[in-house]
Amino acid sequence: MTVYAVYEPPAGTEDLTERAERLAFVKEGFSWPAFLIPLLWLLYQRMWIEFVVLLLIYIGVQFVVGVETQAQALSAWIGFAISVLFAFEANDLREASLRRRGYRFAGTASGRSRTDAERSFFNLWLPEQIRHARETDAMPAPPRDSEIRPPLPHSEGEQVIGLFPRP
Numbered sequence: 001m002t003v004y005a006v007y008e009p010p011a012g013t014e015d016l017t018e019r020a021e022r023l024a025f026v027k028e029g030f031s032w033p034a035f036l037i038p039l040l041w042l043l044y045q046r047m048w049i050e051f052v053v054l055l056l057i058y059i060g061v062q063f064v065v066g067v068e069t070q071a072q073a074l075s076a077w078i079g080f081a082i083s084v085l086f087a088f089e090a091n092d093l094r095e096a097s098l099r100r101r102g103y104r105f106a107g108t109a110s111g112r113s114r115t116d117a118e119r120s121f122f123n124l125w126l127p128e129q130i131r132h133a134r135e136t137d138a139m140p141a142p143p144r145d146s147e148i149r150p151p152l153p154h155s156e157g158e159q160v161i162g163l164f165p166r167p
Contacts, residue, residue, distance in 0.1 A: 003028045004109045004117045005095055006125075010102035016129055020122065024103060025114060026095050035087030047097045057082060 004025040034041045039058075042051040058079060065075040099105075109121035 001110050001112060002114070002117060004114070004121075006106045006109055006121055007095070007098045007103040008106040010104075014133075016126070016133070019129070020126070023106065024098055025109065025118065025121075026091050026098070027114075028091060029088075031087050031090040034090035035083055038083055038086050038090070041090065045094055045097070047094065050093050050097065054082075054086065 004027055007024040007026065008019065009022045009024070031041070038054060039051060042048075042054060061075055061078050061082070065071045065078065107121060107125065109117040111117035111120055
């Protein structure tokens with residue numbers, strides 16, 4: 001069973017269908033695409049800062065290790081280790097990137113596949129959003145300035161200053 005963290009983008013539209021389509025499902029755990037093609041994965045996810053940092057790490061390893069034959073083998077092993085470490089942390093970095101862009105955590109979803117996870121999430125999320133929209137529509141609008149009545153005058157015994165009655 002796969003677990004996904006679900007993130008909702010910053011408020012932009014009130015249309016429920018558009019909001020549902022813009023939700024980001026981030027898989028928990030190891031990311032195979034991030035392991036096999038880490039730099040392209042970062043570009044695809046639009047994680048520019050992380051892309052620059054990882055690129056500088058790869059270049060730094062090449063610079064520190066050198067270009068000799070044995071150094072190239074060491075460099076390849078270090079690059080492999082960095083790729084494995086990155087693949088384990090890639091989805092956590094994606095969650096941090098989404099939060100940095102203003103996304104908020106909307107919940108978790110789980111299922112045998114992403115489709116099952118989305119279905120289970122929307123079965124709970126959609127009724128909640130519909131209920132929230134109905135409550136918002138049912139709330140009375142704040143009164144206009146012309147509808148606000150001046151306060152009624154108090155009799156002498158009803159006047160209160162702070163928490164204590166006026167003597």
